[in-house]
Amino acid sequence: MGNSSELELLQEGEISSFGTEFSRVEIEALVAERFPRKAYCLVEDWLIFHVDEPQESLAKVRASGLEPMFLYSHCVIFDGHGRFPPGGWVRSTLCKSFDGDCLFETRNTVYVLVGKGREMTASLKTIFGLC
Template sequence: MGSFIDDGLLGDDGTELEGYRLSIDEALNAARKRYKWMPLCAVEEWIILDAIVTDEERAKVTAAGCQPIFLFAHKVVHDEQRRFEPGHWVRSSMGTAFKEGYLFETRNTVYVLLGPGHRKSASIEAIFSLF
């Protein structure tokens, strides 16, 4: 799979990962069993971005209940709250957890990662310059 993020901005593709491989309905049902009340948003063509931060910045982020990780997806497949139109891109707020290889949590949303994606490190500036 080729990179769908600007290679000049973020360099190589990073580590290839595999999100949920079954149908979107099965993915959403599996996520709903784990997250009873959180809104779900299914995405494709995704990348998890590990923000390059100092130890001091990491400590502040962790103290706030987050991790220095973000999600960028080129394609929203389904958003329960209809905040994002199908086919549009999305960049998450800072993540709180990444579980089971396909569930990316923020304080407000659980992103269900479908199909292949990537994970890589990037500067905060590069992350916020995406779209």
């Protein structure tokens, strides 16, 4: 995250009621139970983007089995794949499922939302303009 307009964007949106305060042991047990063969990534200081695009585009995404949502986190706590260093940032691919609480699944990873975060609706240009 380099420029101040990106930082300002991440502080916009509605404060979300999602996120967990579970311990690392509790999170590992939850992920192992719900997604036994999938790596997970713990993130905090997160933002869920709901894609703001024409309905036809959103319908195509849903028809492919995905949801028009992305996750951005300014702070990775742990990445089971070893792709993102602790303290680094991550932007997910499209959402496969979201449990409405703290588990945001993509095709390859389950992102565990730790603590409070935000949600907002944004265009793909805005979402992909971040980092």
